[in-house]
Amino acid sequence: MAYRRTAAVQARLDASRREILKAAITLLTEHGYAGCSVAAVAARAGVATGTVYRHFPDKATLLTEVFRTAATREISAVAAAARRPASIPDKITAVIDTFAGRAFKSPRLAYALLAEPVDPAVDAERLVFRRAYRDLVAATVADGVTHGVLPPQNPGVTAAALVGAIAETLVAPLAAGSPEPDTIPALITFTLRAIGATDAADA
Structure with a gap:
């Protein structure tokens, strides 16, 4: 007869996995991928190295899940900004302000998510989430075009x-840890001009 985990055992396993991911994301935020060795993650989570491997068969699998978890949290924040009732230019402004503002609040994590050299499996996830950001912006731009707000x-x-x-x-200011104070306003101005929002306003 096949062994079936009880609900209590599964709950403990799930809690252990969450703690490991939490520890790994903390290390990623502090030190980037270089600081996310399996041993370091285990130590931060307060578990044995073998416990980490019980949930994640290798470091690449662990880091892929860490990236997915952290990136999902970031894109959820940007998506929430895009859903707020506002004009199309204000929605785009909110998306950039949220994306860049969160990046500058946690530059080491943002650099890891955007550009730090990683295992190919993590790089593949990076492309998935970049497309998700693209789709968010595309939907807002399409809405603006449909309603005649954008060209x-x-x-x-x-x-x-x-x-x-x-x-x-x-990427460069995140890597240096020293963003220029006018970076976000400049990005907003550039983006609104690029989508034609300023031209539409002038018209």
Whole structure:
């Protein structure tokens, strides 16, 4: 007869896994991927190294899940900003302000999520979440075009270009840990001009 875990045993396993992920995200926030060795994660979580491997068969699997967890939290915050009742330019402004503002509040984590060299499996997840950001921006741009607030354009191409430009703009200051004070306002101005929001306002 196959062994079935009881609800209590499963709950303990789930709690252990959550603590391991929490410890790994804390280390990622403090030291980047270089500080997320399995031994370091185990020590921070207060468990044996073998316990980490019980949940994650190798470091790449652990880091992929860490990235997915941290990135999901960030994109959820940006998505919430995009859903607020506001004009299209204000929605775009809120998206950039939220994305860049959160990045500058936690620069080491943001650099790890955006650009730090990682295992190919984590890099693949990075592409998934970059597309998610693109789709968020594209939906907002498409809404603006539909309602005549923005000029006709390909929302997907516009959004992909913007997400790439914004990420590239943030990488250097995040790596240095010293963002320029006008970076976010400059990004907002650039983005509104790029999507034609300022031209529409002038018209």
